[in-house]
Amino acid sequence: MTKISIIVPIYNVEKYLRRCIESIQKQTLKDIQIILVNDGSKDNSLAICKEYGAVDERIVVIDQPNGGVSSARNAGLEVAKGEYIGFIDPDDWIEANMYESLYKQAKNIDADVCMCDYIIEKNGKSVPIKMNINKDNLEGEEIIKKIIANMIGSSNLNSGSQTIMGSVWRIIAKRDLLEKNQLKFKVGIPLMEDLLFCIEILLKSKKVGVNRGAYYHYLQHGHSAVASYRKNMLELQLKVYYFIQEILSKENIYPIVKERMDVRYVSMYLTAIANEARKENKKNIIDKVAYIKELCKDPLLKNILKEINTNGYTFRKKLILKAIKNEFSWFLYFYYSALLRLLKKQ
Known part of the structure; x- marks a missing residue:
């Protein structure tokens, strides 16, 4: 063989x-x-x-x-x-x-x-x-x-x-x-x-x-799926998330990895917020900020952020999570816009 x-x-x-x-x-x-x-x-x-x-x-x-x-x-x-x-x-x-x-x-x-x-x-x-x-x-x-x-x-x-x-x-x-x-x-x-x-x-x-x-x-190409703007980024990531959830539930091991799934869920929304702030996104600023506010309102995201233990987190990460909890969409937009510009120069 x-x-x-x-x-x-x-x-x-x-x-x-x-x-x-x-x-x-x-x-x-x-x-x-x-x-x-x-x-x-x-x-x-x-x-x-x-x-x-x-x-x-x-x-x-x-x-x-x-x-x-x-x-x-x-x-x-x-x-x-x-x-x-x-x-x-x-x-x-x-x-x-x-x-x-x-x-x-x-x-x-x-x-x-x-x-x-x-x-x-x-x-x-x-x-x-x-x-x-x-x-x-x-x-x-x-x-x-x-x-x-x-x-x-x-x-x-x-x-x-x-x-x-x-x-x-x-x-x-x-x-x-x-x-x-x-x-x-x-x-x-x-x-x-x-x-x-x-x-x-x-x-x-x-x-x-x-x-x-x-x-x-x-x-690693600069134009990879996660390094460029995608209109349906969150939709695609959620699809993967729910497939993973289905696989884990079928094998009865979801409780073992629930904390990692929670981290993944929050990470998806952080990525979606950053994606919305990208320069390549042709929406006007008002629409971008409005969509970021909608993202912050997600019920499961809010529940996870209530329970998540932030001990050991950096000040910057705590600040971002607090901004999401309080739906500070303008702050999130300007933060990620600046961060993306900085990363592009590196």
Whole structure:
């Protein structure tokens, strides 16, 4: 059996695609299947996929109409034949020993999932991001408390509080586990679809390997979904939030992670307020401030803010939360407008 099937969803990435494919081809683990899913690209991405597929028999090329990243990954899952499944985004690249290291660790402990650290690549700088987990092997409730909880949200609302990024490109997962539980990516969610998938996989896993290697190079674009104005930002985030809630409730573990879900809910509204204050938002100031006031009135948000323990929070964060409680919408607008301008200059 092929050891790992690696699925790459591709849409208009001719600029980066060769680097991505070649980093997979150079893996020290040779027994792999490389599944390139062209999701209706309008540039030369498909031609590049076919070019590599013609000279490497490990490569499978799928060409489909544009259906989004979840649809493309699901198409890859349909033809995957590896013992484990891995995922790579087409503008990223990996170290040559990534899959050999993950596979060996997974096999040694018979892990359902094995995950690694990664490196953020932005503006020519490389920043390694490490998981704050002191064990190489997690089982049972440890998986929930040490990984899933930290994927859902941080332990508090302070800026820079540590979380674990719920991205499928940092894991390999047993194909049998996915097939047995009929796990697929949710289509129609353009934001954090892989977080939902990761949570579902981890909840079904009996054993998870934690690998210390930072093998994955994650190219962070300035125009990413959370770094630019989106008209329906809160709607999209709420959709993800309620999907997570549904998944956790189904597995009867919601009470274990309720505090993290509360932090996530407040964080979504902080993001929505900041999003509304963006310069790219073409509404006039009066309408922006009015919408921020509506956000502050959300009943669940108000209930969470009544209960949330702010001990250890920075003065600035306490000030923001107080402003939301008191619906000081003008203050919030000017605060986030200034903050966003400052961040843009950095």
